Amino acid sequence: MNNLLKFAIGIFLTLAVAWLAFVVGARVQFGDLSPISESLGEDNEIPEDADLFPMPLPGLAELGSSEYLALGCNTCHTQQVRMVEAGFDVERGWGKRPSMARDYIYQKHVMLGNTRIGPDLTNLGTRVIDTEWLHKHLFEPQAVVPESVCPPSPFLYDLREFSSDHSIELFDEENNSSRFIVPSSRATRIVAYLQSLKQDYELPEMAFIEEPESIDLEKLSASDSDLATNEIALESAALPDWLNNQIASGKEIYMKAAPGGGLCFTCHQPNGQGLAGQFPPLAGSDWVLGDKERLIKISIHGLMGEIEVNGVKYNNVMAPPGIPPGSLTDQQIADVLTYIRNDWGNSASAVSPFEVAMVRDKIKGRAPMQMWTAAELNNFDN
Numbered sequence: 084m085n086n087l088l089k090f091a092i093g094i095f096l097t098l099a100v101a102w103l104a105f106v107v108g109a110r111v112q113f114g115d116l117s118p119i120s121e122s123l124g125e126d127n128e129i130p131e132d133a134d135l136f137p138m139p140l141p142g143l144a145e146l147g148s149s150e151y152l153a154l155g156c157n158t159c160h161t162q163q164v165r166m167v168e169a170g171f172d173v174e175r176g177w178g179k180r181p182s183m184a185r186d187y188i189y190q191k192h193v194m195l196g197n198t199r200i201g202p203d204l205t206n207l208g209t210r211v212i213d214t215e216w217l218h219k220h221l222f223e224p225q226a227v228v229p230e231s232v233c234p235p236s237p238f239l240y241d242l243r244e245f246s247s248d249h250s251i252e253l254f255d256e257e258n259n260s261s262r263f264i265v266p267s268s269r270a271t272r273i274v275a276y277l278q279s280l281k282q283d284y285e286l287p288e289m290a291f292i293e294e295p296e297s298i299d300l301e302k303l304s305a306s307d308s309d310l311a312t313n314e315i316a317l318e319s320a321a322l323p324d325w326l327n328n329q330i331a332s333g334k335e336i337y338m339k340a341a342p343g344g345g346l347c348f349t350c351h352q353p354n355g356q357g358l359a360g361q362f363p364p365l366a367g368s369d370w371v372l373g374d375k376e377r378l379i380k381i382s383i384h385g386l387m388g389e390i391e392v393n394g395v396k397y398n399n400v401m402a403p404p405g406i407p408p409g410s411l412t413d414q415q416i417a418d419v420l421t422y423i424r425n426d427w428g429n430s431a432s433a434v435s436p437f438e439v440a441m442v443r444d445k446i447k448g449r450a451p452m453q454m455w456t457a458a459e460l461n462n463f464d465n
Contacts (some may be wrong), residue, residue, distance in 0.1 A: 178208060
C-alpha cells in the first residue's frame with residue numbers, strides 16, 4: 084500500500100513537471116510575442132514609423148489557409164525553414180533565414196509539419212512560380228510534375244473542352260489535345276494562400292544568413308594564411324569568360340524551380356551532397372565526372388532503378404531535369420552539366436550544346452520519358 088502511494092505520487096509529479104515545462108514554459112517563452120520591426124533602436128525599442136513583421140495574411144489568403152488544411156496538404160509539406168537539417172534549409176534555397184516562433188503568431192493553425200515528401204513551402208510566395216502553374220498542379224499534379232505523388236483535386240475545378248474566360252489550358256503532348264479548367268472560389272483561395280507564404284523579412288532575433296563575400300583578388304598575397312582560399316580564387320579567375328558564363332548559367336538552371344529551370348537542388352541539394360539513402364551526391368561522383376555521353380543521356384530521358392555512386396547503392400527514380408521534365412534545351416543541358424562538373428570540388432571538362440545535340444540525335448528513336456537504367460548506360464554500345 085505504501086509503495087502504491089509512492090508510485091501514484093511519482094506519476095503525479097512526472098505529469099506536473101511535464102505540464103509546467105511544455106505548457107506553462109512555452110507560454111512564458113512565446114505567449115507574449117508580437118509583431119516587431121526588423122531591427123531595434125539603441126534603446127532596444129521599436130523605431131517610430133517602422134514596418135512591423137510578421138504581417139497578417141490578406142483576407143483571401145486567410146480563407147485559403149483553412150482550405151489548405153482541409154485538403155491535408157500539410158501532411159506532405161512543411162512550413163519551417165530549419166537551422167539544423169541535412170543540407171541546411173537556407174542552402175537549399177527554401178529561405179533566407181531559419182524560421183522563428185514569432186513568424187507564426189497570426190496563424191490559427193500552425194502547419195509546421197514533420198514530413199517533407201514535397202518541398203518546404205515557407206517561402207513559396209517568393210519563388211518564381213506563376214498562378215497558372217499552381218492551379219495546374221492543384222488540379223492534376225502529374226500534369227506538371229509526372230513523378231509527383233500528390234493526389235489531384237479535380238473537384239476544385241470546372242473541366243471544359245473549349246477555352247473560355249478565366250480558363251487555364253492543360254496541353255497533353257502525348258495525345259496532342261487540350262483540356263481547359265476554370266478554378267472554383269476554393270481553388271482561388273488556396274492559390275492566394277500559397278502565394279502569400281513569405282518570410283522575406285528579418286527579425287531582431289534572426290537576420291538573413293549572409294552569403295560568403297567574394298574574394299578580392301587584388302588583396303591576395305603569398306603571405307596570406309589561407310593558401311587554399313587563394314588557390315581556389317586564382318583558379319576561378321583563370322577560367323575563360325565563356326566557361327565562367329556557362330557555369331553561372333548552369334547554376335541558375337540547377338537552382339531554378341520554374342520553367343527554364345532544372346529543379347535539381349530539391350533532390351541533390353544546393354551543396355551537391357544529395358540526401359542520404361535517397362538521392363546520390365553529385366560532388367565527387369564518378370557518374371558526374373566520368374563519361375559525358377552517359378551523363379547527357381540521363382539529362383535527356385532520366386534514370387531509374389539501382390545505381391552505385393561512390394560505393395553506396397541508391398534505388399530511386401530521376402525524371403529528366405526541367406519544368407516540365409525533359410524540357411531543357413541542348414544549351415541548358417550543356418550549361419547545367421558543365422556546372423555540376425565544376426562545383427563542390429569537382430573539376431572536369433565542359434559540356435557543349437553540340438555534344439548534347441549529337442547524343443540526342445543518336446538516341447532519337449527512344450520514347451520520351453523512357454528512363455535509362457544503370458545496366459543500359461554502362462553498355463556503351465547504346
